[in-house]
Amino acid sequence: MKKTLKERLAILSDAAKYDASCASSGTSKRDSSSGGLGSTEGSGICHAYAPDGRCISLLKILMTNFCIFDCAYCINRSSSNVERARFTPDEVVWLTLEFYRRNYIEGLFLSSGIIRNSDYTMEQMVRIARDLRLKHDFRGYIHLKTIPEASAALIEEAGLYADRLSINIELPTDAGVEAFAPQKHPANIRRSMGELKQKIDAASEPTYKKRRKRFVPAGQSTQMIIGADQTTDATILGSSAGLYSRFRLRRVYYSAFSPIPDASKVLPLIKPPLVREHRLYQADWLYRFYGFDIGEITAGRPDGMLDLELDPKLAWALENRARFPVDVNRADKEMLLRVPGFGVKAVQSILSVRRFRRLKLEDLQRLKVSLRKIKPFVVTADWTPVRLIDRADLRTLFAPEPQQLVLL
Amino acid sequence: MKRFELRGRGDYGEWRDAAREALCQGLSPREVEWGATGTQAGLFDTGLPPDFRGETAEIGGRRAVTVPSAFVELSKAVLCHSDPRRFDLCYRLLWRLQTDKPLLRVVTDPDVALAHAFAKSVGRDTHKMKAFVRFREIPTQGPRRAFVAWFEPEHFIVARTAGFFQRRFNDMDWLIATPKGSAAWDGETLRVSDEAAEKPDIRDETDDLWRTYFANIFNPARLKVQAMQSEMPKKYWKNLPEAELIPDLIRSAEHRVREMKERGASDTAPKFHERLQQRADQSAPNRSRV
Incomplete structure (x- = not known):
């Protein structure tokens, strides 16, 4: 018997949850004042949070979870006995519009297992995006996952309707991809990213007369799975840095490898390394917004792994004590950004205020900065950390209480 | 004075x-x-x-x-x-x-x-109002569809937020009622009042599909209740159709993960996988399988 829409929604959202991205930000600003349905106003909106703490911003579903590929880490691989289902393009369009009208979502994040071949699958996905945009004048957010090896013409058309396109790099190293995803080819994935970058660049070049067509205004992103193989954090972050600089990706998502139903025997059924995933995101932020090099972040430990107990900025500061304390009334922006406990916003506030006042500790407290965290590292008008920075036990001031390990 | x-x-x-x-x-x-x-x-x-x-x-x-x-x-x-x-x-x-x-x-x-x-x-x-307002459809005579929402903001923000909903939901009639005022759009005029409104009693079948989505997009192996609650505080739950599922999802998470582990990998693959493998072997006989 054919499964109901509700049953298939259950299967095809369950199948989609291992993609971490749910971002709906950073696209072109538009609304429905002149007709149609929907708007995007710069910042994304999380319409709900699941008990896994993840934001639900988009209707994140698979068109189908039938797949001819057999990637070991994937719930939808062909050798898995997971229940299969498929939406028609019209059903996806209907769900997106009805969910949107009730303000459940910002738009659609559509991915799919590969059926028949890459082009057939991509064609169906492009049709959904095209119908949403052209038939229904939908102006909300659309994120399409591009299918590996799909033709350039299809990717180009997808880019006209989608705010964001992404293709997953899957594992941080080529060897990892070859071992676990035998039908995927890292070189082709990179080539696809490179081609997309060129098209995005070309579309954003100014022209003399008229506006160019909108093309993937929220750029491209990717995801890699963490903890399925033995890759170190240094290698992972190096790989991300390469992706950011070569293809100007907006985001690299790290997805802690998580147990899936009917998992492959070649992979361990472990508790997902959530702390490690969190530390990688912090390091990623330091690289993108705080002026750190990947090498600096990972230099502290010979095994190439990030410290799980301390955030990477604090760990770096403890390794580089000679550069502290920092005088908040004099230091330059670059050094202020390196103080553990200062965020980008706090640094901006400090730079603005100190043109008019000399900052004291209480001023920093009003910026919602944790004094406990920054005191060893800063000098203010009324505070100097007397040799605090030289204390041998400085690490223990910050490290969490030891906890017994929890087994899955 | x-x-x-x-x-x-x-x-x-x-x-x-x-x-x-x-x-x-x-x-x-x-x-x-x-x-x-x-x-x-x-x-x-x-x-x-x-x-x-x-x-x-x-x-x-x-x-x-x-x-x-x-x-x-x-x-x-x-x-x-x-x-x-x-x-x-x-x-x-x-x-x-x-x-x-x-x-x-x-x-x-x-x-x-x-x-x-x-x-x-x-x-x-x-921001939370933009996120957590939930429209429910009501029957209407006219050509435009009509929706009503009930929301309980902490501050007097209905007037400042109404424009967002107008820009987004231009092609439908809607009313957002709150104890701190309400806003309504009919395609031509945005009307805003700061009078306290009454909570309407409306059902919408689509809420059930949304709950299905919410339950299934959740990954029980990554339970992080604190992270959820800091972004979606309990005070908002009573007006979110999906929130009634949360206690059960939390309670059953550990059990589901344990069960997943105990069941382990199955010994046989589905038939279509075998067929795919045969096809692949015929077209690329030299390629070794993992």
Whole structure:
């Protein structure tokens, strides 16, 4: 018997949850004042949070979870006995519009297992995006996952309707991809990213007369799975840095490898390394917004792994004590950004205020900065950390209480 | 001592008029008292005087009042806050700005910091309203579909947030009702009221599909209840159709993961996988399988 829409929604959202991205930000600003349905106003909106703490911003579903590929880490691989289902393009369009009208979502994040071949699958996905945009004048957010090896013409058309396109790099190293995803080819994935970058660049070049067509205004992103193989954090972050600089990706998502139903025997059924995933995101932020090099972040430990107990900025500061304390009334922006406990916003506030006042500790407290965290590292008008920075036990001031390990 | 009684439901105009009068009389913040009746119409409702906005205004020929436009933006947000100190705080800032022009840039000043904290709380509430309003469809005669939502904001933010819904849901009629006012759109006029509204009783079948999605997008192996609650505090749950599922999802998570592990990998693959493998072997006989 054919499964109901509700049953298939259950299967095809369950199948989609291992993609971490749910971002709906950073696209072109538009609304429905002149007709149609929907708007995007710069910042994304999380319409709900699941008990896994993840934001639900988009209707994140698979068109189908039938797949001819057999990637070991994937719930939808062909050798898995997971229940299969498929939406028609019209059903996806209907769900997106009805969910949107009730303000459940910002738009659609559509991915799919590969059926028949890459082009057939991509064609169906492009049709959904095209119908949403052209038939229904939908102006909300659309994120399409591009299918590996799909033709350039299809990717180009997808880019006209989608705010964001992404293709997953899957594992941080080529060897990892070859071992676990035998039908995927890292070189082709990179080539696809490179081609997309060129098209995005070309579309954003100014022209003399008229506006160019909108093309993937929220750029491209990717995801890699963490903890399925033995890759170190240094290698992972190096790989991300390469992706950011070569293809100007907006985001690299790290997805802690998580147990899936009917998992492959070649992979361990472990508790997902959530702390490690969190530390990688912090390091990623330091690289993108705080002026750190990947090498600096990972230099502290010979095994190439990030410290799980301390955030990477604090760990770096403890390794580089000679550069502290920092005088908040004099230091330059670059050094202020390196103080553990200062965020980008706090640094901006400090730079603005100190043109008019000399900052004291209480001023920093009003910026919602944790004094406990920054005191060893800063000098203010009324505070100097007397040799605090030289204390041998400085690490223990910050490290969490030891906890017994929890087994899955 | 002069006392101003304001309606105090997020209207910047009524406060501005009162504040201008106090300032023109040279009353220091200590000499002014503020109250919010919440019911009466404002006392200074006569006419629509020009905005402060970055200009110099001669008032009663006695004194010029100038404020930076940043103050107007900040106080508009602060005055939507539900804290009774908001009127006095804004007046204190206005008073101090007359002699201390760069004051607003000193974000560590206690008054400025408090104003920013109020504005931030209002901004957060506004953002949560955009996120957590849930429209339910109601039957209608006309060509446009119609939806109604009930939401309970912390502050008086309905008027400042209504424009967002108008820009987004232009092609449908909608009404958002809250205890702190309501907003409605019919395709032509955006109507906003600050009167408390009654909670409507409406069902919408699509909520059930949404709950199905919510339950299945959740990954039980990554339970992080704190992270969820800091972004979606419990006070919002009662009006979110999906929230009723949360306790069960949390309770069953560990069991589901354990079961997943115990069941392990199955020994046989589905038939179509075998067929795919055969096909692959025929077309690429030299390729080894993992």
